[in-house]
Amino acid sequence: MSDATPEEMMTIAASRALRPDDVCFVGIGAPSAACNLARLTHAPDITLIYESGTIGTAPNVLPLSIGDGELCDTAVTTVSVPEMFRYWLQGGRVSVGFLGAAQLDKFGNINTTAIGDYHNPKVRLPGGGGAPEIASSCGEIFITMKQNQRGMVNRIDFFTSFGHGDGGDAREKLGIATKGPTLLVTDLATWKPDAVTKEFTVVSLHPGVSREQVQQTCGWPVTFAENVETTPAPSALELTTLRDLHARTKAAHSGDAA
Amino acid sequence: MAKFLSLHDAVAANLSDGDVVAFEGFTHLIPHAAAHEAIRQGRRELTLVRMTPDIVYDQMIGLGMAKKVVFSYVGNPGVGLLRRLRDAVENAWPVPLEIEEHSxxxxxxxxxxxxxxxxxxxxxxxxxxxxxxxxxxxxxxxxxxxxxxxxxxxSMQPDVTFIHAQKANKKGDVLVEGIVGIQKEAVLAAGRAVVTVEEIVDNFDGLHPNACVLPAWTVSAICTVPGGAHPSYTHGYYGRDNVSYLEWDDISADRERFTAWMQANVFDASPEDFAGRVTKFRNAT
Structure with a gap:
């Protein structure tokens, strides 16, 4: 299957990173598609958690919000929001947090709060929601976003959630025991943090993507791994499953009641 | 002990200018009808509290009812930013808005x-x-x-909390189910609590023994407002009106369009209008 769009490739590559026994805290948007694709392909028993309190949910269509009714209908259990954040997230029960980002830097720090000065913002964004504690309490963090110069920046305007700070052992210095960002999947490439510096490094280019394309759409000088691989192209199963999921979602969210 | 009141009387008796007020609902059970009544009664200088202020907070902020908003995520879920709130924060229109932001x-x-x-x-x-x-x-x-x-x-202890819920029984006990969110804590933390419900039933016989019930003596007032969460939803009664959330992005993008919409759909409307707004979503839960 070679006719996948870059966005489809991104979602499919991100979905592959999830393991069948993961307990995954799902961010809305691109992460939600990747997590549900994993559940519908290689990880049918994955536990997906949305911050509305739904644990072990299996929606037939992607939710528009983190609290759509179908998330509750298909969940193993639905708990209150304080319980969600106290027992399940803070309690250390979640292996992966899957986040999107408005602004991202090379150390996996994320800004979804404001562009410009916090007190006098050029653009006021929605804010962090659950992300500040997802970023510090989940075993590790996967990030997915489309590449562009405005999003992948040398310096983010606000630290909504902490990745690797200014690199190296920044997390340990703050007393954060979890791994933080271990994976970034964009529409062009797959990135992993350098073992020492923690800077995101391109380890795999999606089929047909050049190093120049990756650099042109990224605001910091890109580091490439010694051996850059080519991301395996989407399988027929991955692509049809994803397209069916999007088609069902579109039908459910436009027009009349689903 | 819970009194059964009209929505008009419950809001008039429990919400005053300057109050710290939470209209809570985590995507589910958002008390839109109660907030619209507060709008019609012209409350001002409110400190609006909510984890996830969405379009009904955009409406109150766009009308200048709030001096401050306390929140942890301020957006139109799955759609984008809140344009009236942005106008208040970025341009102080129609009045300046103080924000207190948390996770x-x-x-x-x-x-x-x-x-x-x-x-x-x-x-x-x-x-x-x-x-x-x-x-x-x-x-x-x-x-x-x-x-x-x-x-x-x-700690968060609002002067008054408003929530929507599925139903109350004749004694005034309130049942909340589905995505229960922060409804129980927001009621028990507040000085007063007003609950709008889809219906009043004789009793709660046959409920799951651990169902989320707020006893009548924890609630100040109960109002029957079918459809009162629209365009949010009520699990077991009607689904979420996603199209209205999508359309809000356009309505709220322009000050005049916003003002006209508020006149037609809130000031010139009543709590009874909510039932008709959810008719086509009743099979969607």
Whole structure:
């Protein structure tokens, strides 16, 4: 299957990173598609958690919000929001947090709060929601976003959630025991943090993507791994499953009641 | 003890200018009808509290009813930004708006501490997060037993909380089910609580023994408002009107369009209009 769009490739590559026994805290948007694709392909028993309190949910269509009714209908259990954040997230029960980002830097720090000065913002964004504690309490963090110069920046305007700070052992210095960002999947490439510096490094280019394309759409000088691989192209199963999921979602969210 | 009142009378009796007020609902059970009644009654100088202020907060802020908003995520879920709130924060239109911003974990802990009668909430959070630098109500404290540095925020105890719920029985006990969110904590943390419900039933016989029930003596007033969560939803009654959420992005993009929409759909409308708005979503739960 070679006719996948870059966005489809991104979602499919991100979905592959999830393991069948993961307990995954799902961010809305691109992460939600990747997590549900994993559940519908290689990880049918994955536990997906949305911050509305739904644990072990299996929606037939992607939710528009983190609290759509179908998330509750298909969940193993639905708990209150304080319980969600106290027992399940803070309690250390979640292996992966899957986040999107408005602004991202090379150390996996994320800004979804404001562009410009916090007190006098050029653009006021929605804010962090659950992300500040997802970023510090989940075993590790996967990030997915489309590449562009405005999003992948040398310096983010606000630290909504902490990745690797200014690199190296920044997390340990703050007393954060979890791994933080271990994976970034964009529409062009797959990135992993350098073992020492923690800077995101391109380890795999999606089929047909050049190093120049990756650099042109990224605001910091890109580091490439010694051996850059080519991301395996989407399988027929991955692509049809994803397209069916999007088609069902579109039908459910436009027009009349689903 | 809960009184059964009209929505008009319940809002008039429980909400005053200057109050700290939460209209809570975590995507589900958002008390739109109650907030619209507050709009019609012209309340001002409110401190609006909610974890996830969405379009009904955009409406109240766009009308200049709030001096401050306390929140942890301010957006139109799955759609984008709140344009009236942005206009208030970025351009002070129609009035300046103070913001106090937290994370979900902090707000959830703050409500729970409020319900528990504690002055503050303690949790493992905000590590490396920029909010701790811009919000003076976020402090770090040391655990007296382990020495671990933890985050602390003041407890949240609104003057009054409004929620929507599935039903009440004739005694005034209230049932909340589905995504229960922060409804229980927001009611128990508040000085007064007003609940709009889809219906009043004789009794709760046959319910699951651990169902989320707020006893009548925890609630100030109950109002029957079928459809009162629209365009949010009520699990077991009607689904979420996603199209209305999508359309809000366009309505709220322009000050005049917003003002005209509020006139037609809120000022010239009544609580009874909500039932008709959810008719086509009734098979969608």
């Amino acid at each position: 979900h974990a902090a707000m959830a802990n703050a409500y729970e501490a409020g319900a528990a009668g504690l002055p503050m909430a303690v949790f493992r959070g905000y590590r490396g997060a920029g909010l701790a630098d811009v919000n003076p109500n976020i402090k770090m404290v040391e655990c007296p037993f382990t020495g671990e540095i933890l985050a602390a925020v003041p």
